[in-house]
Amino acid sequence: MLDYFDALDLLSPEQRQLQQEMRRFLDAEALPYVREWWERGEFPRHLIARFGELGLLGANLPEQWGCAGLDNVAYGLVMCELERVDSGLRSFASVQGALVMYPIYAYGSDEQRREWLPRLARGEAVGCFGLTEPEGGSDPGTMATRARRDGGDWLLTGVKRWITNGSIADVAVIWARDDEGVVRGFLVPTDRPGFTAREIPHKMSLRASITSELILDDVRVPASAMLPGAEGLRAPLSCLTQARYGIAWGAVGALEAVYTEALEFARSRVTFGQPIASRQLVQAKLAEMVADHTKGLLLAWRLGRLKDEGRLRYTQVSLAKRDNVRAALRAARMAREILGASGVTLEYHAIRHMLNLESVDTYEGTYDIHTLIVGRDVTGLSALE
């Protein structure tokens, strides 16, 4: 692992071993094929069962529910390694763990936990998280999806867009307003009549990840499908905090991938009789990348420790997601530039990471929205609403 400041000294032997095992597994079973998956616009579904076997899904949730029970730094290292290969792989794990398993764990009944968590952890079932709607994602307060009571059941109607894993999911966590206008979460099996998932075509980013539109037309679910502990927008927002935490780590992995590739290329590419790595302009780019990687890794590690101590604030997660993803995006663009013409092909990783990171910079709260969240926190004045 790229480690300019000996940050690995901060890890336990178990965390270091996990990071190395993850890297070996992904270097053997994902990295050599990721270009083809991305080019074909295909998510490698065969890896879901492997992720389950290796305990990567919902890995920081308790063993009681069939999960690995990892501490949050170890969980973060898993996210970092996944995204070093491709943001689409990390997105799959983030959605399954932080956006589907976490709400079931945090807000579900024991019956819901028993039914879903072990299967989701083993990769025998896939989940998706439906919050964003066609009218906009930054302000989920405008949610138009409705949940109406009908006898003992609920009827769900609405459209969710940009939903990761939507077309391959067995269960969708759907957020909807009830008759009183309260936001509630529902576990909706995707084979219910009235539920349709359509893959969104022509994506030029996160191509090795499935993104879908979900249409719910009076989908009937029993009262037991509602997450009993989730009341109000705070519930889905708390899930986003979990997922953003993983993204802050993941971005560090993407940054390492593009930096390493650019450095190797710069050392061997000779122009005007010298390797381009000897040029000040190229070194400036590499120094910026390694500085950003160092800061991002230390920030993610500190965030993990705060999370383990139960002291994490969502505004800190906003700052880390915002900064680490933007740094990785900047690095991917610089790496692409160092690679010259070669950088525009998928033969190298830089442009794939760069295009992926455009989505990562936008989803789970855009860069600007996180700027405004941090701005509100430090000034006490909101520029959001």
Ligand SMILES: Cc1cc2nc3c(=O)[nH]c(=O)nc-3n(C[C@H](O)[C@H](O)[C@H](O)COP(=O)(O)OP(=O)(O)OC[C@H]3O[C@@H](n4cnc5c(N)ncnc54)[C@H](O)[C@@H]3O)c2cc1C
């Ligand atoms: C590949 C992909 C996968 C996704 N997966 C999921 C998923 O699994 N589940 C899910 O629910 N959603 C998902 N999303 C949706 C994602 O979270 C939203 O795209 C994101 O929240 C932004 O919403 P929007 O695209 O509607 O942009 P908008 O909210 O319409 O914003 C448009 C622009 O306006 C800016 N803006 C908005 N409000 C303000 C303001 N007050 N001040 C200044 N600027 C502002 C934004 O920063 C942005 O630049 C995914 C998106 C992508 C691209």
